[in-house]
Amino acid sequence: MTTSNARSLDERAAFLEMKAREVRKAIVEMVHSAQSGHCGGSLSAADFVTALYFDLMDIDPAEPRKPGRDRFVLSKGHACPVWYAALALRGYFPAEELSTLRRNDSRLQGHPVATYLPGIDATSGSLGLGFGQALGMALDARLSGRKNTVYAVLGDGELNEGVVWETAAQAAKYRLDNLVAVVDRNNLQNDGRADVIMPMEPIDKKFEAFNWRVLEMDGHDMRQVLSTLEKARERSGRPTCVIARTIKGKGVSFMEDKREWHGKPPSDEERRRACEEIEGRTP
Amino acid sequence: MSLPPAKVPTRRAIMDRLVEAAKEDPSFVVLDSDIGYSTYSYLFGDAFPDRYFNLGIAELGTMAAAAGLAADGRTVFVCGYGVFLTMRALEAVRSFVCYPHLNVKILSSHAGVTAAIDGVTHQATEDLAFMSTLPNMTVLAPCDSSSARAAFDLARNTPGPVYVRLMRDPLKEVYAPETTFRVGGSHTPRRGKDVTIACLGDMVIQAIEASELLAAEGISAEVLDLYSLKPWDEAGLAESLDRTGALLAAENHQRRNGLGYELAAWCMRNGRSVPFSQAGLADTFAESGAYGKTLEKFGMDAAALARAARELVSRK
Numbered sequence: 001m002t003t004s005n006a007r008s009l010d011e012r013a014a015f016l017e018m019k020a021r022e023v024r025k026a027i028v029e030m031v032h033s034a035q036s037g038h039c040g041g042s043l044s045a046a047d048f049v050t051a052l053y054f055d056l057m058d059i060d061p062a063e064p065r066k067p068g069r070d071r072f073v074l075s076k077g078h079a080c081p082v083w084y085a086a087l088a089l090r091g092y093f094p095a096e097e098l099s100t101l102r103r104n105d106s107r108l109q110g111h112p113v114a115t116y117l118p119g120i121d122a123t124s125g126s127l128g129l130g131f132g133q134a135l136g137m138a139l140d141a142r143l144s145g146r147k148n149t150v151y152a153v154l155g156d157g158e159l160n161e162g163v164v165w166e167t168a169a170q171a172a173k174y175r176l177d178n179l180v181a182v183v184d185r186n187n188l189q190n191d192g193r194a195d196v197i198m199p200m201e202p203i204d205k206k207f208e209a210f211n212w213r214v215l216e217m218d219g220h221d222m223r224q225v226l227s228t229l230e231k232a233r234e235r236s237g238r239p240t241c242v243i244a245r246t247i248k249g250k251g252v253s254f255m256e257d258k259r260e261w262h263g264k265p266p267s268d269e270e271r272r273r274a275c276e277e278i279e280g281r282t283p
Numbered sequence: 284m285s286l287p288p289a290k291v292p293t294r295r296a297i298m299d300r301l302v303e304a305a306k307e308d309p310s311f312v313v314l315d316s317d318i319g320y321s322t323y324s325y326l327f328g329d330a331f332p333d334r335y336f337n338l339g340i341a342e343l344g345t346m347a348a349a350a351g352l353a354a355d356g357r358t359v360f361v362c363g364y365g366v367f368l369t370m371r372a373l374e375a376v377r378s379f380v381c382y383p384h385l386n387v388k389i390l391s392s393h394a395g396v397t398a399a400i401d402g403v404t405h406q407a408t409e410d411l412a413f414m415s416t417l418p419n420m421t422v423l424a425p426c427d428s429s430s431a432r433a434a435f436d437l438a439r440n441t442p443g444p445v446y447v448r449l450m451r452d453p454l455k456e457v458y459a460p461e462t463t464f465r466v467g468g469s470h471t472p473r474r475g476k477d478v479t480i481a482c483l484g485d486m487v488i489q490a491i492e493a494s495e496l497l498a499a500e501g502i503s504a505e506v507l508d509l510y511s512l513k514p515w516d517e518a519g520l521a522e523s524l525d526r527t528g529a530l531l532a533a534e535n536h537q538r539r540n541g542l543g544y545e546l547a548a549w550c551m552r553n554g555r556s557v558p559f560s561q562a563g564l565a566d567t568f569a570e571s572g573a574y575g576k577t578l579e580k581f582g583m584d585a586a587a588l589a590r591a592a593r594e595l596v597s598r599k
Contacts, residue, residue, distance in 0.1 A: 121354055122379075126378055137351040143357075163344050
């Protein structure tokens, strides 16, 4: 948003915290409506996705294909409820459409599809392959002389995919400092603890060894999210990896850090409780 | 009349045309996965280093990058060996190139057992099945320099993903340089009235040689070059079968799920009950060896096509 820099970090963070609550509520209601979808990994990414869409990215919902826009690729495509929520609340399409998630004839496919919805630049859902598309977009921006930044959001479990490291090497070869990968480090994947299913630590040293710049942040502290992502988009001669330490299911106490909320829809009662919590009506 | 020898393989002919076109068209880019001295993409890389990306031995990541490069409409040529591009990178081709209908053009070398000398790991003998099964994909299989050069222009000018099947070795020249080609078209380099040999790629050359063997014994074989496998020239086949009433499908590929199955299904759908047989790999892997000897061993050389055609004529 154009006025963001005129406001203090505290003001911006307060605004984004309010927006993130709206995004979280939309995630829960959307997955409840579909009775299918991924709450946990959507909620863990909700704060930094909100910061990108409501503050940091150079985008225009009225002109979704504006050539110089920043690009966003959700490489962990199963978390698309957070993306759909952010896009709808930012004005890319009517929020009423969120309740059509995963239904026939809906533009809100089970995993994001580029040609279906305004604001979605890359199809994703098969883990590891959104990241490579983001690299291609960063190369395309450079070739076209555009100054935009390409953001890719990866899950920590996604780092198991070998192709992630093909892309990491390729991005470093071309010193794509217009590429920012945000790793949603919530330490849970489908079958359990990420560091038990397939230990990937030290993630920071891995990316550093691939000649990336690495930054870390508390993915739920909006001030840190803003200041870290602002630093990440500064050109440094290297691609940047931001490790966002997050909690899967963040914002809904009974979902937080619980494996089973990776891909389980809430019941009517769970939806009610979740929304009350998010709105702050219960402690 | 025997065919003149080719000076260059189709993998080289298409790249020569690509480099020519690049001089007038600054918009497209070329990706390779460390096989540029074999695909000849290095010719482009030497001339246009800013538009050439060697992304290392990483076909899957390279195909994903191609999708990203094409996301805003840019045309991207991805060069490599068919086995790797159509199997290791298959998922990226399907979900991130074909599904969003992007302008990614796959220039795929070492088709069928034309890479015989390298052995099975390097022979693309299922690529037509994989590629022609994907929605939105156009599939071309040129047989010589003229058709390979034309395939470049067809690939560049056809919206969406295109797969071009190329060969390792220089074979023969079939078409005059001014010959025109189109997506969904075919050519009939030999006219006949007893049997149609429908074929593509190097099998066009074997089929023409087979037609000469058959002519010597009084059998008139028509050679139908279906250089565009998807979409393919249904009207051309219908007219050819009107003339001949018998069909041999020849492909340097598995017999399953390639040209032969496509044509057989069409015959069934259209009530064309003609004697039919196939030449191609019979649910088997090939092996290392000389190209000609390997064709012979696996029933895809001119003599084998002639035998199959003779048998079809006897069934009429």
